[in-house]
Structure formats: structure tokens, C-alpha cells
Amino acid sequence: MEEWNLSLAPENAAHVQLKKKYELFINGEFQKPFSNKYFETVNPATEQAIALVAEANEKDVDQAMKAAAEAYKPWSKLSGAERGKYIYRIARMIQEKSREFAVIESLDGGKPIRESRDIDIPLAAAHFFYYAGWADKLEYAFPMRKPQSLGVAAQIIPWNFPLLMAAWKIAPALACGNTVVLKPAETTPLTALKLAEVIQEAGLPQGVVNIITGAGKTGAEMCAHPIPNKLAFTGSTEVGKLVYKAALSGNKKVTLELGGKAADIIFDDAPIDATIEGIINGIYFNQGHVCCAGSRLFVQETVYEEILVKLKKRMNTLIVGDPMDKNTDIGAINSKEQLDVINRYLKIGRAEGAEIYQPNCKMPELGNWCPPTLFTNVAQSNRISQEEIFGPVLAIQTFRTIEEVIDKANNTPFGLSAGVWTDKGSKIFQLTKALKAGVIWANTFNKFDPTSPFGGYKESGFGREGGVHGLDAYLKFD
Amino acid sequence: MTRLKIHKTYKIFIGGKFPRTESGRYYPINNAKGEPVANMCQSSKKDFKNAVVAARKAQGGWVGMTAYNRSQILYRLAEMLETRSASFIEELNVLGLSKKAAEKEVNASIDRLVYYAGWCDKYTALFSSVNPTATSHFNFSVHEPTGIVAAIAPEKSSLLGLVSVIAPVIAGGNSVIALASETKATSSISFAEVVQNSDVPAGVISILTGSASELMPHMASHMDVNSLVDARGEMKAAELNITNNVKRYLNWANKVSNQDPYLILDCQEVKTTWHPVQTNAASGAGY
Numbered sequence: 032m033e034e035w036n037l038s039l040a041p042e043n044a045a046h047v048q049l050k051k052k053y054e055l056f057i058n059g060e061f062q063k064p065f066s067n068k069y070f071e072t073v074n075p076a077t078e079q080a081i082a083l084v085a086e087a088n089e090k091d092v093d094q095a096m097k098a099a100a101e102a103y104k105p106w107s108k109l110s111g112a113e114r115g116k117y118i119y120r121i122a123r124m125i126q127e128k129s130r131e132f133a134v135i136e137s138l139d140g141g142k143p144i145r146e147s148r149d150i151d152i153p154l155a156a157a158h159f160f161y162y163a164g165w166a167d168k169l170e171y172a173f174p175m176r177k178p179q180s181l182g183v184a185a186q187i188i189p190w191n192f193p194l195l196m197a198a199w200k201i202a203p204a205l206a207c208g209n210t211v212v213l214k215p216a217e218t219t220p221l222t223a224l225k226l227a228e229v230i231q232e233a234g235l236p237q238g239v240v241n242i243i244t245g246a247g248k249t250g251a252e253m254c255a256h257p258i259p260n261k262l263a264f265t266g267s268t269e270v271g272k273l274v275y276k277a278a279l280s281g282n283k284k285v286t287l288e289l290g291g292k293a294a295d296i297i298f299d300d301a302p303i304d305a306t307i308e309g310i311i312n313g314i315y316f317n318q319g320h321v322c323c324a325g326s327r328l329f330v331q332e333t334v335y336e337e338i339l340v341k342l343k344k345r346m347n348t349l350i351v352g353d354p355m356d357k358n359t360d361i362g363a364i365n366s367k368e369q370l371d372v373i374n375r376y377l378k379i380g381r382a383e384g385a386e387i388y389q390p391n392c393k394m395p396e397l398g399n400w401c402p403p404t405l406f407t408n409v410a411q412s413n414r415i416s417q418e419e420i421f422g423p424v425l426a427i428q429t430f431r432t433i434e435e436v437i438d439k440a441n442n443t444p445f446g447l448s449a450g451v452w453t454d455k456g457s458k459i460f461q462l463t464k465a466l467k468a469g470v471i472w473a474n475t476f477n478k479f480d481p482t483s484p485f486g487g488y489k490e491s492g493f494g495r496e497g498g499v500h501g502l503d504a505y506l507k508f509d
Numbered sequence: 510m511t512r513l514k515i516h517k518t519y520k521i522f523i524g525g526k527f528p529r530t531e532s533g534r535y536y537p538i539n540n541a542k543g544e545p546v547a548n549m550c551q552s553s554k555k556d557f558k559n560a561v562v563a564a565r566k567a568q569g570g571w572v573g574m575t576a577y578n579r580s581q582i583l584y585r586l587a588e589m590l591e592t593r594s595a596s597f598i599e600e601l602n603v604l605g606l607s608k609k610a611a612e613k614e615v616n617a618s619i620d621r622l623v624y625y626a627g628w629c630d631k632y633t634a635l636f637s638s639v640n641p642t643a644t645s646h647f648n649f650s651v652h653e654p655t656g657i658v659a660a661i662a663p664e665k666s667s668l669l670g671l672v673s674v675i676a677p678v679i680a681g682g683n684s685v686i687a688l689a690s691e692t693k694a695t696s697s698i699s700f701a702e703v704v705q706n707s708d709v710p711a712g713v714i715s716i717l718t719g720s721a722s723e724l725m726p727h728m729a730s731h732m733d734v735n736s737l738v739d740a741r742g743e744m745k746a747a748e749l750n751i752t753n754n755v756k757r758y759l760n761w762a763n764k765v766s767n768q769d770p771y772l773i774l775d776c777q778e779v780k781t782t783w784h785p786v787q788t789n790a791a792s793g794a795g796y
Contacts, residue, residue, distance in 0.1 A: 157643065174635070176771070268755070271755065272752040272753070272755065273752075275751075275752045275755065276747060276752050279746045279747035279751065279752075279758060280747035287755065289755065444754065459784070463780075463782045468780070469778060469779065469780055469781065470780075470781050470782075470783070471780065471781070471782045471783070472782075472783045473782060473783065473784045474784060474785055475646065475783055475784065475785050478642075478644060478646060478783050480640065480642035480643055480644065480646075480648070481643075482640040482641050482642055482643075482648070483640045483642055483648050483650070483781055483783070484640070484650050484779050484781050485781070486779070488655075488778050489735070489754065489755065490754055490755045491755075492755060493755065493757055493778075495779050498638060498640050498650060498781075499638050500638070500650060500779045508771070
């Protein structure tokens with residue numbers, strides 16, 4: 032077959048305004064850190080440093096918390112309608128700067144510009160827009176109850192959807208009348224800091240949103256601090272358990288969005304071609320850096336060969352490379368550390384006796400890359416089908432009956448998401464009812480919306496983000 | 510000649526049966542004058558583990574029943590308690606409640622069961638949602654039980670307190686293992702007899718007696734428990750291993766004196782389902 036070479040379609044990054052050095056955003060101002068320390072944030076596709084970012088220490092965290100506590104007094108007394116208008120304003124400003132946000136997101140995190148442009152940034156703006164409208168309607172969401180704000184929310188977010196996770200955290204917190212101290216991940220701080228500029232420009236009262244940067248130690252200081260009444264965390268199950276412990280010690284309300292190992296289940300009556308696209312989107316979206324990724328594929332035996340052939344064929348067409356190219360399907364792995372984790376699992380998979388398939392794709396020399404990968408001949412007990420890899424790695428198993436696949440799918444400590452592909456409605460409902468997961472995609476995968484609650488069962492955490500159910504996380508009741 | 514009264518040894522209630530505690534240990538219950546009136550089981554870690562196994566076995570069937578059916582079974586509990594109310598009043602009276610106060614507690618317990626019976630087929634309709642996504646999908650969120658709930662029932666109110674903890678948990682399709690009041694457990698185990706004679710499937714409700722401080726660490730750390738209800742507010746949650754499987758910790762110390770559908774929701778997950786909608790829109794939805 033003749034090879035199709037797409038012309039390069041690079042996104043222009045010249046319009047982006049980035050500072051060389053970012054301070055902490057506390058009490059409405061960018062402040063130098065008490066720590067006097069800065070760290071580099073690196074473009075994972077080029078290995079070049081983009082900017083220096085301040086590292087918040089205990090004293091910085093304390094100052095941010097105090098600013099948030101001070102700001103809470105007037106902010107919580109503001110009418111819901113007025114609060115809502117500030118949030119609407121932020122939503123609009125993100126929309127207006129969406130191009131710039133998208134480029135920065137891809138530069139800093141390595142995700143394809145197509146995804147940051149079409150998914151991350153529009154959804155972040157939509158999330159602010161959605162929760163803005165709730166600010167003056169909270170009583171309607173909780174019949175016979177008086178919803179009240181909590182106080183200060185300490186929020187820690189991961190590196191896979193940096194701006195979107197900031198939106199998921201900040202928007203409902205503000206709508207419910209709380210103030211915020213947010214920490215983005217140390218490898219992807221730039222869009223959150225850009226959001227700080229937007230928040231400053233929007234005229235949000237000082238201290239209502241504080242954005243501080245740093246790594247795990249900074250996060251631990253936030254959780255241990257006496258001021259916050261609420262901890263919100265998205266990240267690994269391992270760290271989530273520490274956050275939970277801190278919340279129990281400090282008697283703080285807590286919500287956790289943790290890891291996942293989603294089953295994506297293919298029945299023989301599924302629309303095969305659409306299903307192939309769904310499988311690809313389920314696991315290779317955002318380099319597989321997705322807590323709800325469909326990383327365990329279960330295929331009914333009768334269509335296994337067909338699915339495997341078509342899946343490999345489709346994988347061969349995926350373009351791995353420059354995140355800034357609009358044709359790119361799979362961008363850079365977010366960090367060297369994460370690439371090491373993924374490579375370690377590739378080794379483990381082989382050692383466990385699974386068969387690996389990777390298309391022979393060209394990848395740039397510099398940067399962190401991993402081709403789309405699938406494993407066949409996988410056992411339920413293999414680590415690659417039990418543990419979260421957080422990379423573009425799919426583990427395939429087969430099944431014969433519905434009962435068997437339900438057992439296998441639920442046999443995991445996680446319970447964040449699952450997928451089902453079949454043309455039969457009653458089978459969909461049987462499966463979606465039986466699967467122990469917070470989000471079930473039937474004949475689709477990896478869809479998100481501000482109106483739709485997201486969050487998991489079991490060791491995937493508790494609490495929901497999005498929709499009417501997402502309000503509960505930021506309110507208390509008499 | 511005065512007749513010598515029989516002191517009953519109350520057993521525990523696990524998986525629809527009344528075994529003695531595996532521990533071989535018992536403790537006395539005294540009346541208001543400090544005289545012993547009964548012996549209770551000092552439940553052990555092993556008793557609790559057995560109850561969790563029974564609870565897990567029963568839970569799928571319980572949540573698989575129709576909500577209408579669960580509603581009728583809770584109502585049946587109320588019926589059974591009503592017919593035995595005289596003996597419950599007597600039992601509470603022996604432990605020091607006035608006749609009047611005992612009658613009030615029994616009546617309130619019956620009414621509370623009726624209250625939650627009515628919620629079984631209604632709370633999902635009130636608190637679920639159809640979510641208007643901006644893409645062409647049909648998207649809805651419904652509640653589901655978290656699964657297995659371990660609960661420490663109030664110390665002071667051995668019947669009403671116990672019923673107020675158990676009813677909202679099972680109304681939502683969970684199985685429950687409840688630790689009864691330690692010093693007043695007689696009516697709690699008598700309530701287990703009511704449960705056994707109703708239509709509640711074996712294992713959906715288990716009731717243990719004994720020391721909260723002894724059992725709490727095991728309830729907190731068990732890997733197959735999904736939610737932990739603490740109706741005494743005595744649990745030092747941060748010191749126990751609740752986080753090992755990220756189970757929920759619910760402090761109900763000030764909550765079970767009232768009846769409240771939000772207690773049902775405390776032990777629920779929210780599950781959201783998406784499906785594409787085929788449309789003719791140029792935006793290209795559907796699969």
C-alpha cells in the first residue's frame with residue numbers, strides 16, 4: 032500500500048505570552064516565594080525549559096490559606112447572583128483566550144493541540160459557565176435543606192488535564208461560596224498560572240482564588256494546614272489515601288478522584304468499525320494519561336480475531352509526535368518519570384508472558400515518546416491488567432458469556448469508569464447496572480460534560496465533579 | 510415458693526442465623542438497680558468477618574430486588590415489630606425506661622421503619638438526574654448502594670437508635686452489619702428476632718453485640734466494607750485504617766435522632782451512563 036504522508040500542520044505559537052518566571056498568586060498579587068526557590072517546567076516534546084516557577088514552602092502555603100480565609104468573609108456574604116457573575120466573566124475570558132490556553136497546554140504538557148484546542152480548553156470554559164449559573168440556585172438542588180458554604184477549599188490537581196481540572200475544582204467551589212487555594216501539578220503549572228492572570232484581570236476579589244505551585248511536599252503542607260475546611264484531590268490512589276488521612280485528622284470534608292483501570296467490553300453484535308474508533312479513543316486519548324482510560328479490553332471470543340486485525344490496522348495509522356502539529360494523534364509522554372513508569376510496565380507485561388504489539392512509527396529523537404501499545408495473551412492476574420499504567424498501553428482479554436465478563440470487569444479495586452459496545456439495548460442496561468463504576472459509556476468512550484457527574488466507586492475515590500451532584504462536594508447542611 | 514427466673518443468653522445475628530460468638534466470651538447486662546438480667550455475646554473480629562461474608566453474599570440479591578419489593582419488606586419489618594411491641598416495651602422497661610418512654614420508643618421505631626419503607630421506591634426519582642450534555646448523548650445519573658455498610662449504632666437508644674441506622678442503609682439496597690448498644694443490647698437482639706421472622710433476606714442485616722472499642726479497628730480496616738457509619742461519634746477515624754480501601758466514613762452522631770432521606774444518599778454512589786443519540790445534525794453525532 033502506498034504510504035500517505037500528511038503535510039506538516041504546525042500550530043503557530045508566536046502569539047502566546049509567557050513570562051520567563053512565575054511567582055505565586057496569593058491575595059490577588061503575584062508574589063515571590065518565601066522559599067526563594069524556583070523550578071523549571073519543561074516541554075516534554077523538546078526537553079527545553081519553558082519557564083521558571085516558584086516553589087511554595089510551608090510559609091507560602093500559610094500565607095495563601097490566610098488570604099483565602101480573609102477573603103471568605105466578604106465572598107460568602109455576596110449574593111449568589113453576584114458570585115455567579117464573576118464566574119461567568121471568568122468563563123468568557125477563557126473562551127476569548129482559548130487559543131493561547133490551548134497552545135500553552137500542549138507546550139507544557141505534551142498533549143496534541145487537537146485535544147487541547149477541541150476538548151480541554153472548551154470544556155474548562157464550559158465548566159465555569161455551567162457552575163456560574165448554579166450560584167444563585169443552590170436551594171433548588173437540595174430540597175428541605177439549607178445549603179451553606181464550607182469556607183476555604185484546598186485543591187490539588189494532576190498533570191493530565193491541567194486547566195480542565197482547575198476548572199472542575201474552582202468553578203463549583205466558587206459557585207457554592209467558598210474561597211480556594213489551588214495547586215497545579217509541578218510538571219504542568221502554566222495554564223493554571225495563566226488562569227491566575229485571567230482571574231486577576233476579571234477583578235475577582237483579592238484572595239478568593241489563590242494559585243500556588245510546587246510538588247508533593249507543597250501539597251502535603253496544604254492538606255496538613257488547619258485553615259482549609261475542605262480538601263479536594265485528583266491524582267493517584269496512593270497519594271489520595273494520604274490526603275484522605277489528612278482530612279480525617281483535620282476533620283475536613285474531602286472528595287477524591289483517584290485511579291482507574293476501566294473495562295471496555297466488546298460484544299459480538301457491536302458495530303465493529305465504530306467500536307474500533309471507540310477503543311482507540313478509549314486508551315490512546317491524551318497518551319493514555321487518563322484516569323478513566325479504557326485500559327482493559329474485553330472482547331467476545333467470536334469477534335476477537337476481527338477486532339484484533341482491525342485494531343492493529345488502525346493503530347498503524349496513528350501519528351505519534353509533535354504535539355503542536357494538528358495531525359498528531361498521540362503527543363509526548365508528560366514527563367521522563369512517567370515514561371519510565373510506562374516502560375517498566377512494558378517490561379513487566381512481557382515478563383508475565385503477554386505478547387506485545389507496537390506499530391513501527393517514527394518518533395522524534397528528543398522528548399518523551401511511547402508508541403501506542405497493546406498486549407494480547409493477558410491473564411486476569413497479570414499486573415498489566417490489575418494496575419494503573421497511565422500510558423498508551425492496552426491489555427486485551429477475551430470472554431464468552433455476559434456473566435463471565437461482568438465478574439472479570441468488576442474484579443479490580445478500582446471503579447471509575449467502564450465501556451460497553453453492543454447493538455442490543457437490554458444488554459447495555461444489564462451491563463451498565465452490573466458494572467461497579469461511576470461512569471459508564473455505552474457505544475462511546477471518554478466523553479465529558481459539565482452537566483454530567485464524574486467520579487468513582489471503591490478505590491477510585493468518592494464524591495462527584497460536574498452536574499447537580501457535584502455541588503454537594505462544596506456545601507454543608509444543618 | 511418463688512420461681513427462679515431464667516436469664517436469657519442473647520446470641521448474635523449473622524447471615525439470618527443466631528450463632529453464639531466465636532470468641533466464647535460473654536458480658537452481663539444489668540437493670541437500673543445494677544442487677545444482672547441477661548448475658549450478651551462479646552463479638553470478635555471473626556464474628557464481624559463472618560457477617561461481612563454473609564452481607565456480601567446477600568447484597569447482590571437485595572439490590573437486585575425491585576424497589577417495590579424492598580419497600581414491602583421494610584413495611585413487613587414494621588408489621589412484625591408492631592405485633593411484638595408489648596414485649597419490647599417490657600424489655601426496655603426492665604433496663605430502666607419508664608413504661609411511657611418505652612412505649613414512645615417502640616412506637617417511634619415502628620413509624621421509622623414505615624417512613625423508610627416508603628422511601629425505597631422514591632429517592633432515586635427525586636435525586637437522580639438526566640443531564641443535558643452539549644454533545645449528542647443521552648446521559649443520566651442514578652444512585653446505587655455503596656455495598657456493605659458497617660455501622661456502630663447509638664449507645665443510649667438500643668431499639669430506635671438501631672432502627673434509625675439500619676433502615677436508611679438497607680432502604681438504599683446496602684447490606685448492613687450493625688454493632689448494637691453495648692449496655693442495653695437486649696432489645697437490639699430481640700429486634701434481630703423480628704428481622705429473622707420478616708422477609709429480609711439472610712445476610713442483609715447482621716447485628717452484633719460487644720465492645721465498640723474492640724471491634725472498631727476491624728470494622729474500619731476490613732477490605733470488603735464500603736462505608737462506615739459511626740452513630741456514636743466516638744470513632745477516632747484518623748487513627749484507624751479506613752483509607753486502606755478508601756471506604757467512606759460517615760459521622761451520624763447528630764443525625765439519627767431524625768428521619769431523613771439524605772441518610773439514604775450518604776450510603777449511595779452516583780452512576781452516570783452515556784449513550785449516543787443518532788441525529789441528523791451536521792455536527793455528526795451518533796455512532
